[in-house]
Amino acid sequence: MMQRRNFLKQAGLLSALSLVAPRHLMAAPPALKIGLQLYTLRDYIAKDVKGVLAKIAKAGYQEVETYGYSKEKGFWGLTAPEFKAALTANKLTTSSGHYEMNGFVRDGNPEALNSYIEAAKACGQSYIVVPHLDEKLRASAADFKNVADKMNKAGQLCKAAGLRVAYHNHDFEYKAIGGTTLFEVLLKETDPALVDFELDLYWVVRAGLDPVKLMAANPKRFSMWHVKDMDKAKPENNTEVGAGTIDFKKIFQSTSASGLKHIFMEQENFAIDAYQSITQSAAYIKKNLLS
Numbered sequence: 038m039m040q041r042r043n044f045l046k047q048a049g050l051l052s053a054l055s056l057v058a059p060r061h062l063m064a065a066p067p068a069l070k071i072g073l074q075l076y077t078l079r080d081y082i083a084k085d086v087k088g089v090l091a092k093i094a095k096a097g098y099q100e101v102e103t104y105g106y107s108k109e110k111g112f113w114g115l116t117a118p119e120f121k122a123a124l125t126a127n128k129l130t131t132s133s134g135h136y137e138m139n140g141f142v143r144d145g146n147p148e149a150l151n152s153y154i155e156a157a158k159a160c161g162q163s164y165i166v167v168p169h170l171d172e173k174l175r176a177s178a179a180d181f182k183n184v185a186d187k188m189n190k191a192g193q194l195c196k197a198a199g200l201r202v203a204y205h206n207h208d209f210e211y212k213a214i215g216g217t218t219l220f221e222v223l224l225k226e227t228d229p230a231l232v233d234f235e236l237d238l239y240w241v242v243r244a245g246l247d248p249v250k251l252m253a254a255n256p257k258r259f260s261m262w263h264v265k266d267m268d269k270a271k272p273e274n275n276t277e278v279g280a281g282t283i284d285f286k287k288i289f290q291s292t293s294a295s296g297l298k299h300i301f302m303e304q305e306n307f308a309i310d311a312y313q314s315i316t317q318s319a320a321y322i323k324k325n326l327l328s
Contacts, residue, residue, distance in 0.1 A: 069292075069297070069298075069299070069300055069327055070099040070100045070130075070299070070300075071097060071098050071099050071100075071300070071302070071319050071322050071323060071327070072098060072099065072100040072101060072102060072132070072133075072299055072300055072301040072302065073093055073096075073098045073100075073101050073102070073301060073302050073303075073315065073319075074101075074102045074104065074135075074263060074301040074302070074303035075101050075102065075103055075104055076104045076105075076135070076303060076305070077302070077303050077304050077305070077311075077315060078093070078311060078315075079104075079105075080311075081311070082113055083113045083114075086112070086113045086114070086115055086120070086123060087123045087126070087127075090123055090124060090126075090127045090129060091127050092312055093127070093129065093315070094127040094128060094129055095316075096312060096315045096316040096319050097316060097319035097320060097323060098129070098302075098315070098319055099128075099129065099130070100129060100130045100131060100132055100299070101124070101129055101130075101131050101301075102131065102132070102133045102134060102135065102166075102299075102301045103120075103131055103133075103134035103135065103160075103162075104134065104135040104168065105135075106134060106136060106153065106156055108149075108152040108156075111156070112156075112160070116159075117155070117156040117157075117159035117160045118159055118160070120160050121159065121160040121161055124160070124161075130161060131160055131161060131162050132161070132162055132163050132164060132299050133162055133163065133164035133165075133166055133203070133235070133261060133299060133301070134153070134156075134157055134160075134162050134164070134165060134166065135166050135167075135168035135205065136149075136150075136153040136157075136165050136166065136167075136168070137149075137168070138150070138167045138168075138170075138187075138191070139170065139171045139174060141187060141191060142167075142170060142174050142183070142184055142187045143174060145187060145190060147194055150165075150191060150194060151194075153165050154194065154195060154198045154200060157200055158198065158199070158200065162200070163200060163201060164200065164201050164202070164203050164233065164235075164260075164261065164299075165191070165195055165200055165201070165202050165203070166202075166203045166204070166205050166235050166261075167188070167191075167202070167203070167204045167205060168205050169205070169207065170184065172209075175209070175214075175219055176214070177214060177215055178214060178215030178216065178217050178222070179215075181214070181215075181217065181218075181219045181222035181223070182222060182226060184219065184222070184223065185222050185223050185225075185226035185227050186226070188202065188204060188223065188227050188231075188232050189226075189227055189228050189231055189232060191232075192227070192228065192230075192231025192232045193231060195231075196230075196231060201233050201260075202231070202232055202233070203232070203233040203234055203235045203260065203261060204223060204227075204232065204233075204234050204235065205234075205235040205237060205263070206220060206234070206235075206236065206237050206240055206241065207237065207240045208240045208241075208243045208244040210223070210244075211241075211244040211245075211246060212244075224255055224258065229257070229258060233258065233259070233260040233261070234258050234259045234260070234261075235259070235260070235261040235262070235263065236248065236251070236252070236259040236261070236262050236263070236295070237262075237263040237265060237303075238262055238263060238264060238265060238283060238285075238288060239263065239265035239266065239267055239275065239283065239303075240263075240265075242267060242282075242283055243267070243272065248288050248291070249287060249288055249290075249291050252291045252294050252295045253291070253294055256294050256295075256296070257294075257295070257296035258295075258296065259295040259296060259297065260295075260296050260297060260298045260299065261297070261298065261299045261300070261301065262295070262297060262299075262300050262301070263300075263301055263302075263303045264278055264285065264300050264301065264302045264303070264318075264322065264326075265278075265302070265303045265304060265305075266278045266279065266280060266281030266282070266283050266285070266304075266318075267281045267282045267283050268281055268282075269281055269282050274306050274308075275303075275304045275305050275306055276304075276308070277304070277309075277314050277317045277318045277321070278302060278317075278318040278321050278322055279317075279318070279321035279322075279325060280317075280321075285325075285326055286325065286326065289326045289327075300322070302315065302318050302319065302322065304318065
């Protein structure tokens with residue numbers, strides 16, 4: 038009789054777990070690689086691309102996000118296939134790149150964008166990201182609508198090539214002009230089927246907003262994040278992830294709502310050795326945010 042009771046208890050427990058487990062699994066964060074935005078090492082990479090990539094891999098990163106590509110100079114003197122080979126040699130990948138898009142937003146000429154698409158596909162990227170906009174292109178509410186329109190057009194061109202376009206924010210996108218903000222217009226006027234967002238968590242906090250609330254209000258729009266911490270003494274500066282004031286543990290509970298697929302650590306200034314710094318950030322992300 039006792040054995041039968043124990044069996045029934047165990048069977049009941051297993052039945053209960055079978056109901057709970059699927060919901061738990063659905064809430065689990067996606068498997069994310071630890072990425073680095075290469076602008077972090079802008080003072081070094083142009084001098085020794087391959088050497089810097091080796092140090093990035095040693096520091097604990099698995100993928101990188103590029104910046105500064107041009108058709109004339111490529112990726113710091115390397116062609117897209119050469120750059121991909123250098124990544125492969127260090128067991129790195131690149132899923133995203135920041136490409137200068139002021140010209141396209143201004144006049145819609147796809148010439149530069151087409152060269153970006155070609156480079157992105159050649160090195161294995163999935164995303165072409167608008168990293169910044171000239172102030173003259175965002176001076177009015179009408180300008181905001183033009184930016185949204187150009188983002189949709191860029192999204193169409195990228196989609197036709199098997200890529201995605203995304204917009205990366207600073208804090209100026211949250212400043213009101215003409216009764217609205219650039220970010221509000223972009224979220225409202227861009228087609229989710231064509232346009233993603235790369236949410237820079239530091240700049241959202243710097244603008245006085247809550248990233249968790251922003252993502253909850255706009256589900257599945259933020260496929261990429263910049264994980265960048267805010268210095269405790271000087272909020273205008275960055276610091277190693279986990280050493281500043283931003284509550285990343287809370288934010289990383291929103292990965293499912295965000296639609297998050299890629300994270301990129303970025304740091305724009307250092308109080309310690311740059312390579313020591315990026316190693317510390319990678320270790321914190323791996324241990325505290327992705328485990």
